[in-house]
Amino acid sequence: MVIKNIEGQSDHDLNCLNINELEKHAYNIMDKQTRDYYNEGADSGSTLRENIEAFGKYRIRPRVLRDVSSVDTSVELFGHTNSIPMGVAPTAMQRLAHPDGELGTARACKNMKVAMGLSSFATTTLEDVADASGDNPHVLQLYLFESRDHSHKLIQRAKKAGYKAVFLTVDTPFLGRRNLEIRNQFKLPPHLKIANFTEDEEPALGDEQTSNSPNQARQRKQKAASKAGYHDGEKRVNPTGPITFHSHAPNPTLSWERDIEWLKQECCPEMEVWVKGIATGEDALLAVHHGVSGIVVSNHGGRQLNGALATLDALPEVVEAVQGKIPVHVDGGIRHGTDVFKALALGADFCWVGRPALWGLAYKGQAGVELMLRLLSDEIKLCMGLAGVTKVQDISKDYLVKLIMPAALTATPAVDAKQRALLPLVNAVISGHLGTKVEDFAKTVFGTATYDEALTARKAEMQGMQVNGAWGSTGVCTGLMRSYVALKGMGETANAEELKQIAVDAFLADTVAVELGVSRRATRPTSMVKRWTRLCLLARRWGVFSRIRGPYGQQRQRSGR
Template identity: 45%
Template sequence: MAGKPVPTPSKNPGDRILCIDDIRKQALKKLPKGVAASPKDFINSGATEELTIRENTTAYNKYRIRSRVLVDVSKADTSTTCFGQKVSFPLGCSPAGIQAMAHPDGELATSRACAKIGLTMAISSFANYGIKDIREAGLSVGPIKHAMQMYTLKNQEMEESIIQEAEARGCSAIFLTADSPVLGVRYSEWRNDFRTPDGLGFPILGWDSERIRRQTHDDSFTNFNDDSHNWTRDIPWLRSVTKMEIWIKGVVTAEDTLKAVEMGCDGIVVSNHGGRQLDGVPATIDALPECVAAAAGRLRIHVDGGIRSGTDLFKALALGAEYCWVGRPTFWGLAYNGQEGVEMMLETYYQEFKRCMQLCGCNSIKDITPACLGVVRSDGPLARL
């Protein structure tokens, strides 16, 4: 993978980009006030007291890596597959909406960056560009697979139309966001009366800027989203209207994993909506093991939430995830430098992940197993998984 070197030279050493948090810090300097004036902004904030959003990241710290030595890792291969296509390493850009808040090119830049690095992207229903444009932007650079994120809509005809458009344009999977019958209690959005910035529309939903800005984000979601969604009604209906894979996004329990198996879903994304829905639910890295155990290999498992380094990515794979997704880092990359910023963000993950693999004696993704990790115990000794 011929990417840019991670260290970025600068006349001011404090501005060098060496890690994902460096990109975040630089991005926050560039985002306009009202989008990221403080840590409690729309992009970076979560629900109520923001316990879950913090733990999504900090929960990784209790896992320790059991590195191995004297292993020939000169030909270590980070590649895997996602939606049947080879990818350079197991990371994709998750379906984060309103990306044009961070950079005018928004989802177009993200799609091009993912294609250039050789990864996948999921398209949000709240994207600022249409499915056709996002797909074509990526394909103009190279082969790329996209998933289409969907909510269950009160207007089922609109929902079916979006699904058919996604399939016609070549999307590979539906990511049904199942954790959002209503929006979470988001103090930050309410205090700031968050509304999508003027001039940005949601073409996938057919909404222009004027319509969007007449209502708060919370009110507009309540008016279009169907809070009567349920397994027995919606999964069979999706099967009847599309041949795309059907994934359930927002699973954090063994019970819902088993339900996804029962309903014949293709996979789940272990996710808590980036801590933006119900505060106090477990960090996704903590929910992952029970979901993996419940699935017992009967469906595929991806994970998102709080992955802030290549080492975090390695830990998630060791705990049973097949593939990982990031959302906020995409905004940070966009705000930092558009498409090139997203590429830098993805390259940073890649470089860290590959070195972690090599330092652990892993030559391929299949070598990353629970034996690679231990968990810190209160009484001192490291416990093997």
């Protein structure tokens, strides 16, 4: 449902009023392989989480009694006026999220007057994206392959199509470890392909060029496998086979002296050369020294080096090193208009968002990306007005203060509450009542590290316990239903409903209904102890009293279940 917003702002989609809600909608729409590919961070995902959490370390210092009746959110970028100080970052294989794919993103960006970045590993050709973008500025994210011929062809096509810049990704000498991607054996479905590399640019293993039979050559090409580069003694062997992300994108041979100079010769003056993946002041100084046009502070969305600085934490030292000689952009963790404001206050000239655009695509295609941009645009404008700023250029560090808090107090309360609410899931896994489905669910909600810690802590308590039979199953079901109610109260509707379905799958449906208080009938014999426990559960749901426990609850607490 869409309604008119207050004067001066966009229409509202009542089903999706912020980026967090957009993420939940996308989570429910995307298939597991796509969802895991887009949303996963490297290893335990701590850097991915910290990219988001870093914004919570800062508070805005609003100024009042200023005329903010006219707030201008526009900035100049690549010779064009961008409606907001934010663009859509390059993300790969967007047609996994929705058939509109990169074309939908390009059209949405054009309609909203927002710059777009296109991945080298897009599922739409760069020419088609340029046509859809029109005069709206667009940039090409570039992996510089070890075989320069492939990169040369891509750059020449981008120049001809009118791209304003190349963003050279410099943080992928090797690929970060993405466990879900490995477990899912991720690959593109048959109806999609990496669109920017033709068969002529996909050399296969074998000796097709010397073959006297074109049919034999084609057959060998079809059977050839992509192979990453490697060292054979002192000799470097380039990647071979059809171009794929896993085989060709990583390039450990890149260097400032050789490759930046080559790239500038290839691109300039038609396209600017930027480096994407800078996270230290030292590398920022090298970027200035080697004459690049700009920097994007990035850690690849937390998908490369786990344990690296959050991009917002890395931003100040990069800004300090550059001293205004070249523009500094930043990506990673932006979910609110206030996040954009904070990044600009710390010295960024511009921000980029990646995953929110993918979630918008999954939600409603092109219209979903436009919705995402409207949400953030409205939030940026509102934040500026409430902070007492009318122009982006006036946002400075004077509007920001960093909180200094003891480490024990820095955890997000909502996360802590969620962990407490979901401890019955951990108990159920340990007791053997639930299988891998609930483990995947708990990891998604907890985060892998927290989930593993919870398992370790609870295993010690539950050593030697035997939780089986109807009595134990009912106890576990009670715990799961308490978690369901708690998640509902936190607004975690999608997670709550999935949790209820897990309980229905593991126990009889009417047992779940009894635990939720919607039925008086149970299929198993119900003792006075169980009736008392359920009465307490209902009382808590209705807010009659918050801490009452029946005999069963006390026994469960003593035994550690």
